[in-house]
Amino acid sequence: MVMIDFDSIEEKILPHFKDGRGEMRSAAYIDGANRLMRNTLAPGHSIGLHKHEANAEIIYVLQEAAKTIIDGKEERLATGLVHYCPNGHTHSIINDGGCDLVFLAFVIAR
Numbered sequence: 001m002v003m004i005d006f007d008s009i010e011e012k013i014l015p016h017f018k019d020g021r022g023e024m025r026s027a028a029y030i031d032g033a034n035r036l037m038r039n040t041l042a043p044g045h046s047i048g049l050h051k052h053e054a055n056a057e058i059i060y061v062l063q064e065a066a067k068t069i070i071d072g073k074e075e076r077l078a079t080g081l082v083h084y085c086p087n088g089h090t091h092s093i094i095n096d097g098g099c100d101l102v103f104l105a106f107v108i109a110r
Contacts, residue, residue: 004029006038019048033109040102041095049092055109059083063102067094
């Protein structure tokens with residue numbers, strides 16, 4: 001078992017993550033196959049559209065709201081909601097709000 005304290009993990013800046021706009025700040029724990037992250041997107045920044053081919057992703061919104069596009073369909077994310085992108089599907093996240101979007105992302109291998 002491992003306890004993960006995102007506050008003690010160095011945050012990295014990832015410009016144009018997955019060909020998105022702006023940058024994403026990320027504190028990540030990676031065990032080789034899985035990634036557990038606390039991410040922040042500033043207003044107007046995004047994660048580009050990408051396909052999960054060998055894993056799935058679960059996103060839990062900690063703060064604020066954003067737009068997600070999954071398999072071409074637009075959905076709204078807000079504090080306390082979970083977004084799930086199964087293996088084989090595409091998604092993108094766009095912070096179209098006025099405050100930082102903060103979320104946990106769990107990329108889990110098949």
